[in-house]
Amino acid sequence: MIERNHKHRIGRSLEEAPAVVLLGPRQIGKTTLAREIASESPGSVYLDLEDPADAALLSDPGRYLDLHAGSLLILDEVQRVPGLFQVLRGRIDARRREGHRTRQFLLLGSASTTLLNQSAESLAGRALYYELPGLDATEVGGRRDALWVRGGFPDAFTAASDAGSGRWRLALIRTYLEREIALFATRLPAETLRRFWTMLAHRQGGLLNASALAQSLGVSSPTVSRYVDLLVNLMLVRRLQPYFANVGKRLIKTPKIYIRDSGIVHSLLGLRTLEDVLSHPVAGPSWEGFVVENLLSAAPFGTDAWFYRTRAGAEIDLLLAPPDQRLRAIEIKRSSAPRTSKGFEIATGDLDVTERFVVYPGNREFPLSARTLAIPLEALMERLAYPDFV
CATH class of the missing domain: 3.40.50.300 (P-loop containing nucleotide triphosphate hydrolases)
Known part of the structure; x- marks a missing residue:
């Protein structure tokens, strides 16, 4: 256990x-x-x-x-x-x-x-x-990639094989579609929600575009909003809100949408192994969502979280304000040799940011600049957690 x-x-x-x-x-x-x-x-x-x-x-x-x-x-x-x-x-x-x-x-x-x-x-x-979130990267004994591929549901992570984990996740998805969701939305066709859920997997970490999703499904935009509300209520989807600041720039005001469990993302897209995930276009967005969930799992109670994006392209993937209210800016890279993007540099210059990090899939910390630290996921999780909560 x-x-x-x-x-x-x-x-x-x-x-x-x-x-x-x-x-x-x-x-x-x-x-x-x-x-x-x-x-x-x-x-x-x-x-x-x-x-x-x-x-x-x-x-x-x-x-x-x-x-x-x-x-x-x-x-x-x-x-x-x-x-x-x-x-x-x-x-x-x-x-x-x-x-x-x-x-x-x-x-x-x-x-x-x-x-x-x-x-x-x-x-x-x-x-x-x-x-209670799923298993996180500090709890699985260095098996970060396995956790990313299989997700944080304990039975999915501890399955004897990737195939067994995939079967378990598909069964969970079916249970939600055929049983759980009916408790809250009796008139919602399971097949329609399955299509919607899969669309969100393809758009992992993207801005919520209710009208585009509605057109693809053949339903109204308010209906799509109800679908999102339902999945948020069941804690299967995260709606990450944009950060607003008076910086004299046009800001994106639409939330980003993540399926919260990376294993569910991969199962909806038919991806079973690490090789399957790495060769798919969802790899980067899936890793981003995985990092977001892990960091929020570690953050102390009362931490606020947003993303920041201007219409000109300046962006911070995750902006955290723990109870001390000092902003931490985080860029998320699926690269063994990360660099900060121009958009991140501009965005952190717009805001009063205390610390800047680039989370990447390596195992060493090193400075990218005088103000920015490249850091493994687990190391940043430990920094965020208050000592009396560890």
Whole structure:
């Protein structure tokens, strides 16, 4: 079993709040991690609300919660019982009055927007929200390329072969298309969404052009926006927003779109091996998306992320503002001999940037200029992580 860095962060969050909401797509490892936490918390209780037997235990939720007062109660797929949040609120407040302020509930969910909307009012000021990403480059023992090709879903990464990993990912895609998405969009044809998802894979890291996608699919632009919203809600797609600054230049104001898991990108495009990926035009954009997800996985809680691009072509692939709010500019290169682009130099000159990095697939750090450092992905992840979160 791969030791997850995020276990310590989640444990810390449980010590700071009565409820922690753990978000993440299906099969990303939430349940495994929650069970590990449970094994270290004597008397804890785990319920899977997709299991009718477990869900039946909450037919009278107030009574059940009172029965297990004082224990850490872990509720999986909690978005399936939206009425539960009001009951949780009452029990949290009652226990607060008794002096119990932390480690009461760990709530797991696989639909971020849905779960946030359900819990926002009831658990306001009572819960911390934590998103569990896929496996990252610091967790896989130097197998960065394998992680890039197979993606961060644990079962996909640990498969016995590339072919086995590919079969697992195709099965996951089919599960989402045939089962999961129907829970949130009952009238959405699976084949249409499969085509849309594949189109996004071909356009990995590109600007969202809803009208072009709509024309290709034969639907309206608002329909495409709903498709994107759905995949963002399921934490399968990232919508990276542009950074706005008063720099006296015309700025791109359209978000960039990434399929968040590189393995899903490759499966949608029929790519199984590293050689397949490297020989395909998606290699550069796929590597960019992989780096973006890994860096955001390592960044401390509260980090803001954007890209920056002017209509004249000045661009920063990823602009990060951790809680100290000092901007870090990152250019992403799939080259063993990276150089900064002219557009990056211009863009970083436009903004008040504290540090400049070029992430590349090598293993050594070296200066590209007096202000810019070429750096391996794992090294930058370690720089970004605050020591007390590592």
